[in-house]
Amino acid sequence: MAETDPAAEEPPKKKSKLPLLIGLVLMLALGGGGFYAVYSGMILAPHAPEAQAHGDGHEAPGALGDVxxxxxxxxxxxxxxxxxxxxxxxxxxxxxxxxxxxxxxxxxxxxxxxxxxxxxxxxxxxxxxxxxxxxxxxxxxxxxxxxxxxxxxxxxxxxxxxx
Structure with a gap:
């Protein structure tokens, strides 16, 4: 009788999906954080030094020049x-x-x-x-x-x- 190799009979191991899942979660978290930072004005917000903020979040317009x-x-x-x-x-x-x-x-x-x-x-x-x-x-x-x-x-x- 021929001996069968036990390693040859085992099915190949499946690759882990854990790195893909971690990458997906990180992508969603960073995308949401970036959106919130831009939406709330933390980054890429126009800043006018002469404008003053009101309590309602709107900026006061600058003084109109002589015209x-x-x-x-x-x-x-x-x-x-x-x-x-x-x-x-x-x-x-x-x-x-x-x-x-x-x-x-x-x-x-x-x-x-x-x-x-x-x-x-x-x-x-x-x-x-x-x-x-x-x-x-x-x-x-x-x-x-x-x-x-x-x-x-x-x-x-x-x-x-x-x-």
Missing amino acids: AFVALDPMVISLGSSGARHLRFNAQLEVPPAYQPDVELLRPRVMDVLNGYLRAVDITLLEDPSALMRLRAQMLRRVQIVVGEGRVRDLLIIEFVLN
Whole structure:
């Protein structure tokens, strides 16, 4: 009779699932802890040094800087050679209060440069909604050249209607 090896007859041992279970528990615990840290503001929270916290958890807004606005007269600009299309444009200039009288004095020049620029812009560019930011930047740059550097902070477009 042949002898059988007892080690050959035993089924192979199954691998332990304990490391997988420990890894899963640690992953859930660390993920939950990370979520809580971000959600509660412990990490990645915006901090404003001038803002003070209220009792309800909201931060008080910072002080509003000195600002003045110079309203420009509404303009109606005929576009194209046919003259059938028009642009209604209205804007205001954000200026430091110290320069408000100077900018108001130069308002006719500002209106002239804006009128000339908008009349020269291609109609297809005016019809593109995403082009408004580029147009605004171009107009602001031209206004800053007319009134002088540092006198106008921003150009606020109040009305921009093509018909």
